[in-house]
Amino acid sequence: MWLKLGMGDWFTALALWGNIIAMLIGIIYGAIHWNRDNDQRNAEK
Amino acid sequence: MTDKFIILGIFGCYLITVTWLTLRGRSKTHTQEDFLVAGRKTHPFIMAMSYGAAFISTSAIVGFGGMSGCFGLGLLWLPFMNVMVGIIIAFIYFGKRTRKIGKNLEARTFPEFIGRRYDSKWLKIAVSSIIFFFMPLYCAVVLIGGARFLEQLLMINYHTAVFSFGIVIGIYVLLGGLKGVMYVDALMGIIMILGLAALLGLTYWELGGFIPAHQKLTDMVHLAPTDFVARGLNGWTSMPRFNSEMWWLLVSSLILGVGIGVLAQPQLAVRFMTVKSGKELNRAVLVGSIFIIITAGSAYMCGALSNVWFQEKFGMISVDVVKDQKLLSAAYQAKKEGRDFSEIKKEFAPDIDATPVTADEAKLRHGNPDLIIPAFINLALPRWMVYIFAMTLLSAAMTTLSALLHATGSALGHDFFGTIFGKQESTFLSKAGIVIGLIVSIVLAFALPAGIIARGTALFFGICAAAFMPSYIGALYWTRTTRAAVWCSVIGGFACSMFCMVFLHRAESAGIGICQWLFGRTELISTHPWPFIDPMVIALPISAFLLITVSLLTSKLPRRHIGKCFKDIKVREF
Numbered sequence: 001m002w003l004k005l006g007m008g009d010w011f012t013a014l015a016l017w018g019n020i021i022a023m024l025i026g027i028i029y030g031a032i033h034w035n036r037d038n039d040q041r042n043a044e045k
Numbered sequence: 046m047t048d049k050f051i052i053l054g055i056f057g058c059y060l061i062t063v064t065w066l067t068l069r070g071r072s073k074t075h076t077q078e079d080f081l082v083a084g085r086k087t088h089p090f091i092m093a094m095s096y097g098a099a100f101i102s103t104s105a106i107v108g109f110g111g112m113s114g115c116f117g118l119g120l121l122w123l124p125f126m127n128v129m130v131g132i133i134i135a136f137i138y139f140g141k142r143t144r145k146i147g148k149n150l151e152a153r154t155f156p157e158f159i160g161r162r163y164d165s166k167w168l169k170i171a172v173s174s175i176i177f178f179f180m181p182l183y184c185a186v187v188l189i190g191g192a193r194f195l196e197q198l199l200m201i202n203y204h205t206a207v208f209s210f211g212i213v214i215g216i217y218v219l220l221g222g223l224k225g226v227m228y229v230d231a232l233m234g235i236i237m238i239l240g241l242a243a244l245l246g247l248t249y250w251e252l253g254g255f256i257p258a259h260q261k262l263t264d265m266v267h268l269a270p271t272d273f274v275a276r277g278l279n280g281w282t283s284m285p286r287f288n289s290e291m292w293w294l295l296v297s298s299l300i301l302g303v304g305i306g307v308l309a310q311p312q313l314a315v316r317f318m319t320v321k322s323g324k325e326l327n328r329a330v331l332v333g334s335i336f337i338i339i340t341a342g343s344a345y346m347c348g349a350l351s352n353v354w355f356q357e358k359f360g361m362i363s364v365d366v367v368k369d370q371k372l373l374s375a376a377y378q379a380k381k382e383g384r385d386f387s388e389i390k391k392e393f394a395p396d397i398d399a400t401p402v403t404a405d406e407a408k409l410r411h412g413n414p415d416l417i418i419p420a421f422i423n424l425a426l427p428r429w430m431v432y433i434f435a436m437t438l439l440s441a442a443m444t445t446l447s448a449l450l451h452a453t454g455s456a457l458g459h460d461f462f463g464t465i466f467g468k469q470e471s472t473f474l475s476k477a478g479i480v481i482g483l484i485v486s487i488v489l490a491f492a493l494p495a496g497i498i499a500r501g502t503a504l505f506f507g508i509c510a511a512a513f514m515p516s517y518i519g520a521l522y523w524t525r526t527t528r529a530a531v532w533c534s535v536i537g538g539f540a541c542s543m544f545c546m547v548f549l550h551r552a553e554s555a556g557i558g559i560c561q562w563l564f565g566r567t568e569l570i571s572t573h574p575w576p577f578i579d580p581m582v583i584a585l586p587i588s589a590f591l592l593i594t595v596s597l598l599t600s601k602l603p604r605r606h607i608g609k610c611f612k613d614i615k616v617r618e619f
Contacts (some may be wrong), residue, residue: 006259007118008266008283015121019342022128026334029133033327 052198055432059439060213063229067217070225080222080472081153081455082318087227089325093332094234095227095444096316097340100131100307101237102445103190103438104502106344109299111414113348114363115273117281118262119295120349124341126304132333135308140317140326142521142614147318149612155311155452156460158318159513162520163528164606166464168535172513173460175539176311177453179508181482184449185489186501191442192490197419198435207490214443215483218450219476223319226447233440238336240437241343247426248347252354261353268362270411281349293577298503298552302579306506309514312452340441344418351421358386358424367420368412376424386424450486454479500552503579507546511538511584515592523596524607524616530595538588545580553580 007013074080087095113120143158152158156176160169192206199206218226252258259282266280277289285291307313320326351363359366359376366372375389422434458478468474493501515534519526546553547560548569554560555567568576601607607616 002256006256006263006282008263008280011284012118012121012282015118015125018125019121019128019338022125022133023334023338026128026133026330029137030328030331030334033324034331035324036327037322037324 049200051432052435055436056199056439059436062232063213063217063443066228066232067221067225070221070228074222074224077459077472077475078153079224080475081459082147082315083223083227085148085319086321087224087319087325089320089328090332091227091231092316092320092325093329094336095230095448096313096329097132097333097336098230098234098237098440098444099312099316099448100127100310100445101337101340101441102187102502103194103442104187104445105341106241106438106441107190107194107415107418108502109341110344110348111417112299113345114351114417115411115414116278116285116291116295117283118345118349119284120299120345121342122295122300123304124338124345126300127307127337127341128334130304131307132330132337135313136317136326136330136333139308139314139517139521140329141323143314143317144320144323144326145614146521146610149610152318153315154455154460155314155513156456158314159516159520159531160460160464162610163516163526163531164602165528165531168528168531169460170464171532171535173456173464175508175512175535176456177461177478177482179505180311180449180453180456181485181489182501183505184446184453184482184486185493187442187446187449188486188490189493191439191446193415194419194435194438194442204491207487210442211446211483211487211490214446215450215479218447218454218479222472223315223451226451227316227319229447230444233444234336236433236436236440237444238339240433240440241340243430243433244347244422244426244437245339245343247430248350248354251425252350258350258353262350265352265356265362268356270362270365281352288574290574290577293574293579297577297579297582298507302503302510302581303506305514305585306510306581309509309512309517310506311456311509311513312448314517315452315455347421348418351417351425354421354425359389363417363421364411364414366412367414367416373420380424450479450482453482453486457481494556500556504546504553507579507581507584508539508542510581511542511588513538514585515589519592519596524611525596525601526592527596527599527601529599530592533595534588534592537591538584541584541587542580545583549575549583550578550580551576 004010004013005016007016073084076084078084109120109123146152146162147158150158150161152161154173156169156173159172160166188207188211192203192210195201195206195210196203217229221228249255249258252261263280263282266283269278269280273291277285277291279286285295317326320329348363355361355363355366359372361369372389376386379386379389423431426434455475455478458474458476462468462478463471463474466474512535515538516526516531519531547557548554551568560569561567570576
């Protein structure tokens, strides 16, 4: 099954998927919060 | 001859660029604040690249990449932890508060941060002492990695390589301070990303594609050496057998030890204090995530996949190819002359001995895993890739070493002597600390045995995690943490780590020899799995327990002090 990415067990396949997903989480978080600064928001409040 | 000129040319360009960036950093370094925390105005791209480059060293690429070649892709859980914990959790949950509290307290180093947060100059001295005594060991192993590489690349004597490599890095750290270090890190980080991305792409291209390459490695499971299988190997694309020696090494020392230990690394934590606001850290999360996956992920994938290539070309797995020096020499010669490797395959048929052996005997039967990545790149990939990889490895070594030297120097100079003599505004003491740290690291690099790189790295990460992590987390999130609790946690965590290394964890206790001398055995508890459980797994919970228990039993820090630490930060009182 292609989801296994040619790996021998699901745990290792999950590690590879985990790497890709972790990178995407970092990219999405950084992109969404690119111009956000809690210090500024607190100061405005 | 042409090769040597090209390599010297690359090295020369490298030095010129490093010198220019260092002098640029020097021109912008006027105060202690500039020297130690880069003026707290670093660009997020530079901060993220510097953090990542300081984190990923030759140890990660060559050392752990080689381990992946032996033990398989279960090691991919480590880059996952490196991103989730080392970047996302570190930057968002540790970095933002470290930056704010650091600014509120005007802290410029990690020991100063801990000392001022808990209002104790003696704590600062204790933390800086631990850093100064143990960080040169980590410096030395990274120096060894870089020097061994230079020794091969430039065909120079090892001692000359150690000395000259150490001196070059020492000079640019002294001249440029943290600004110079971070500018150089950013450039070298770019080289690392490009080099390792190219390595991964070429490897997949050479082996037939993304999934086909993995499938070929999976289909090689029957070729796993019997002694590796006995220690837990289940093939290179599966996790080791649960509760086996290999499983404990992978999970406790590598994945947990390095994956979690990164949070308490002083040379990384200080980088959170170099940016202007939380916005910069948010941006740095994006850059850092990409950096870690491409660099660490590529090295581990290629290490494991090299088994496929070596099996196809030479009929042997990676760790056996690198044992045979005659085969390697013949292969390099064939590559130089543009000949096929099939003749070499016939000439050097594998000598497979299936007799079960101990772990130490297995090390002698197989080759040095540290040679897998260099051998694979030299033989499998085009010549231009060898030059790019040379620069990549050099960058990895220089960035980590400069970060460590800077942290060692500031621990000894600014934190230890500066506190004792009351001269914390003097950059002279920090610079003197860097020189002393460099000398100690060079001496250790001459004295330490071979094969110490990965072990030295894990040792340092483990000590820092056990001694500092609970106190660091308490400093950021728990206003109830008391000074007495931090003392107990730091001393308890450190002592427990040392005890485990000297008496329980075979990888260190056998080498140190005290347990053998006192009790006639390499470790106190030989029953599986005790000799293979990483010291951090035992010491960190004990350290955390001490912090929490003693905090609840001793008096809190004054409200006014807590108010100053947490100014403009939302806190919950427990």
